[in-house]
Amino acid sequence: MRRQVPLILCFVFGIVMIFTQFSPHSVSQTLYQEVISWALIISPFALVLATTTLIQTHVTRIRRRTEHWQYSFLVFVGIITMVVIGVPFGPQNQVFEWFYTHVQVPMDATMFSLLAFFIASAAYRAFRARTFEASLLLITALIVMMGNVPVGDLIWNTVLSWLPLEDGASGARQWILNNPNLSARRGIILGVSLGVISQSIRIILGIERTYLGGGD
Template structure:
């Protein structure tokens, strides 16, 4: 009951989804859409559970007066404000859109742009071209970066009498040839891994997602 039924459910749903894919019958299509809808209904509950865990974690921080516990209130305030406006009035409400535009989007972009500084220091360590592989990485990254910025072509065309717009052309060639071929290799490898792992899950060989215990 505790392990066998979930494994059986996983097997049934997995096999049904695979078989439906190969059947053009209208009933199959209906069943396919219905199962997809089921998964879309079930998934938000997992998010609610994640939120419950987040609330629990921050509540414990506040109760125990852990380090920086005051900031846990900020998490609650942010979440409550969004939920209080968003759930009754919907995401297209003016106030919700305002919060998204002037608070969430700027912070999101700033957080990611912060990485530009850390990448700069990380690349200094990574790009010390001591081996052939490190040199290739360095040269490819430099060409892509210079070719991406319009100033790269501008400087090249000013100082070099040959190869008009060479940086952007070289960047394009690298992206479309060696880069794409290695990506294809990685995608093929990952895809084969996904398929084998999916088969293991459906057949109940891989059952770590059930967790420990009975």
């Protein structure tokens, strides 16, 4: 019973939602909007669930004195500070904005900027002309990299000006993005879309049910 009810709900709503896409009638559209609104109700529950799970996890860590348990206190300091300032005074409060601009912004930007370092090390390791295909990938990558920055055009126009390509590295990069990149991407997107449809049918028909967990 614990499994049958969600499976029936999944089947009924799956089929109904598909058909609302083919019917412009107001009944069908109202139903569609209604179901979407129900889905929105889940968000506040997710917030409660998130807070509870987070508190549980870190309380357990502190209680059991697991490795680096001291950092769990920092989680509580962060949560309490932002809730105490943000809930009564709103996000436009100066202190809240200060925390946002001087704590969250630099921390997020730091994590994002790590990508520059990781891209360099990954490129250094991955682009080796081991085979013909790898060499092709290497040359393409070099052209796109140079086409992405103005210095690429400068070098191209100085060193490779004898080539019959007028638009330089940026033109070559644009051609690669518009043609080989787009064709390969479309192939992958088609495969992924068919995979999504197939997976959705398996879910609607109740063949794929691992996500329901245990219990009969």
